[in-house]
Amino acid sequence: MTNLKKIKNKETVSIVIAIPPTEKINEEISSFVRSEFGEDVVFEISVKPEILGGAILIFEGYYRDYSLATKLDEAFETKREEISRVMDQEA
Amino acid sequence: MDDFNKLLRETGEIGIVREVAGIIVYASGLPEITPDELVVFENGNLGQVFSLKEDLVEILTFSNNPIKVGSKVARTTKVLEIPVGRQLLGNVIDPFGKAYDATKRMRKTSETRSVETAAPGVMKRKTIRRKFETGVSIVDLMVPLGRGQRQLVIGDRKTGKTNFLLQTIAYAAAQGDICIYAVIGKNKMDIKRAEEYFIAAQVMQNVIIVATSSEDPSAVIYLTPYSAMTIAEYFRDAGLDVLIVLDDLSSHAKFYREISLIGKRFPGRDSYPGDMFHIHAKLLERAGNFKVEKGEAAITCLPVVETLQGDLAGYIQTNIMSMTDGHIYFDSNIFSQGRRPSINPFLSVTRVGRQTQPDSKRSISRELLTFLTLFDKMQNIVHFGSELTESVRVIIETGNKILQLFDQDANKIIPSNVQPIILSFLWGQDFRGMEIAKLIYLRDKMTEMYQKDSNYQKLIDDIVLKSNSFNEILSHVKENPKQFGIDNAQN
Numbered sequence: 029m030t031n032l033k034k035i036k037n038k039e040t041v042s043i044v045i046a047i048p049p050t051e052k053i054n055e056e057i058s059s060f061v062r063s064e065f066g067e068d069v070v071f072e073i074s075v076k077p078e079i080l081g082g083a084i085l086i087f088e089g090y091y092r093d094y095s096l097a098t099k100l101d102e103a104f105e106t107k108r109e110e111i112s113r114v115m116d117q118e119a
Numbered sequence: 120m121d122d123f124n125k126l127l128r129e130t131g132e133i134g135i136v137r138e139v140a141g142i143i144v145y146a147s148g149l150p151e152i153t154p155d156e157l158v159v160f161e162n163g164n165l166g167q168v169f170s171l172k173e174d175l176v177e178i179l180t181f182s183n184n185p186i187k188v189g190s191k192v193a194r195t196t197k198v199l200e201i202p203v204g205r206q207l208l209g210n211v212i213d214p215f216g217k218a219y220d221a222t223k224r225m226r227k228t229s230e231t232r233s234v235e236t237a238a239p240g241v242m243k244r245k246t247i248r249r250k251f252e253t254g255v256s257i258v259d260l261m262v263p264l265g266r267g268q269r270q271l272v273i274g275d276r277k278t279g280k281t282n283f284l285l286q287t288i289a290y291a292a293a294q295g296d297i298c299i300y301a302v303i304g305k306n307k308m309d310i311k312r313a314e315e316y317f318i319a320a321q322v323m324q325n326v327i328i329v330a331t332s333s334e335d336p337s338a339v340i341y342l343t344p345y346s347a348m349t350i351a352e353y354f355r356d357a358g359l360d361v362l363i364v365l366d367d368l369s370s371h372a373k374f375y376r377e378i379s380l381i382g383k384r385f386p387g388r389d390s391y392p393g394d395m396f397h398i399h400a401k402l403l404e405r406a407g408n409f410k411v412e413k414g415e416a417a418i419t420c421l422p423v424v425e426t427l428q429g430d431l432a433g434y435i436q437t438n439i440m441s442m443t444d445g446h447i448y449f450d451s452n453i454f455s456q457g458r459r460p461s462i463n464p465f466l467s468v469t470r471v472g473r474q475t476q477p478d479s480k481r482s483i484s485r486e487l488l489t490f491l492t493l494f495d496k497m498q499n500i501v502h503f504g505s506e507l508t509e510s511v512r513v514i515i516e517t518g519n520k521i522l523q524l525f526d527q528d529a530n531k532i533i534p535s536n537v538q539p540i541i542l543s544f545l546w547g548q549d550f551r552g553m554e555i556a557k558l559i560y561l562r563d564k565m566t567e568m569y570q571k572d573s574n575y576q577k578l579i580d581d582i583v584l585k586s587n588s589f590n591e592i593l594s595h596v597k598e599n600p601k602q603f604g605i606d607n608a609q610n
Contacts, residue, residue: 089134
């Protein structure tokens with residue numbers, strides 16, 4: 029209970045990733061959060077396979093989307109013709 | 120959902136719903152959001168920022184669908200804008216500019232405008248000089264209106280206010296004005312009835328009905344008059360005169376009170392919030408007579424307020440009376456006597472309308488008011504049952520005829536220049552014997568001829584506009600009554 033009270037007023041960093049985190053991934057995320065946001069934060073990890081890869085970060089109302097799914101969407105929008113040509117060639 | 124994620128990426132901000140209180144939702148996050156900004160919830164619902172607290176954003180939702188705690192919220196970086204344009208004419212729409220009946224299609228407009236805009240300053244306004252005719256004798260003669268005037272229509276429920284308004288809108292639309300009827304939180308049958316009335320009067324092509332029913336969310340009902348005024352401003356800027364009717368602002372106040380109390384605003388008088396005056400003032404100040412590119416264009420506004428048992432001293436009633444340029448009072452006592460419209464000319468006021476009238480009509484208005492005051496006093500004497508002198512009898516008889524002449528069906532419109540001529544037949548000594556049935560027949564016949572025959576219309580208009588007083592009109596009528604379509608004085 030004392031531990032829960034300690035984290036009550038701490039800021040939360042939400043991290044959304046595509047795959048369930050392993051021990052190694054957890055440690056890497058933990059050290060990243062500490063270096064970027066300081067020691068006085070709590071992070072929570074949620075898993076959404078639809079982002080395909082990368083991560084989405086949410087902190088104090090700010091939203092940063094570094095997911096693979098978004099990058100692919102952007103690529104399809106900007107380089108639509110080039111991609112269609114390549115796919116036609118492959119076919 | 121794609122649009123929602125796109126907004127999250129574009130704005131780089133996100134909110135999480137922490138608390139839901141009916142139509143108001145409190146969200147954390149959204150660090151750079153601005154007041155009145157539009158937001159989108161995860162389920163696609165729209166909301167508007169109501170206020171900014173220290174840690175939370177207070178959002179007013181525009182849907183009856185409940186928002187769950189923990190839902191995500193995205194900014195749009197835009198304030199609420201609605202589509203405006205001629206494509207809206209002939210339609211019944213909601214405050215967002217979409218067809219009220221979801222099965223009907225509407226053409227897209229090319230322009231959108233913000234619902235909340237500041238009222239133009241004094242340099243953009245012009246003095247009200249042009250008259251605004253309602254086609255209702257008692258109003259045009261005794262409580263005349265001007266284009267750009269804000270005239271309150273006030274009275275108890277079921278006293279004929281809406282009939283009068285529909286009649287006025289139909290007449291204005293037939294004259295070529297753009298008419299906008301804002302139905303605020305009424306039942307769906309009333310909305311349908313209004314639409315059918317305008318279609319039957321063949322004026323719907325110049326009318327837009329902005330409607331919300333009582334089952335719509337309070338936030339959407341709150342927006343109705345502002346959306347209507349935004350559409351009116353578009354047509355004003357296009358150089359067209361607009362009539363806007365807000366039916367009714369007392370309901371609007373009640374819905375805003377509900378929103379404020381749910382939003383934990385401190386209740387003031389009658390539990391209304393402290394900014395109640397501002398909510399209506401910022402709306403009504405957007406009406407008036409303005410300088411536009413093509414000269415001059417007016418937004419004439421008829422806000423409606425309901426009273427309870429004739430109490431004109433209520434909070435909302437006195438607020439709106441102070442913001443407007445006069446009021447037309449619908450008296451329930453007059454209504455119960457069977458007179459329609461049940462307008463009390465003694466308790467009605469017009470602060471601006473008289474300066475738009477020609478001298479002859481101003482003198483008629485003065486004479487009528489003086490005479491009817493005298494008639495009212497005489498009626499009190501009659502109650503005592505004492506014997507009446509000849510002069511008292513004449514006053515009472517004439518007064519009764521005037522009141523009967525002012526009686527007008529909801530679907531009958533009398534051009535304002537015909538009214539003084541008819542009054543001359545009633546007033547003139549030479550026509551004293553004419554029965555009221557004959558006068559009414561004459562009125563209807565003259566109205567028909569005025570509307571169909573342009574020469575006859577010119578004759579009537581010339582007499583009324585070129586005369587300097589009522590006595591001059593009386594002389595014209597006395598000299599040649601036949602020109603008005605009457606064979607002789609007594610037939």
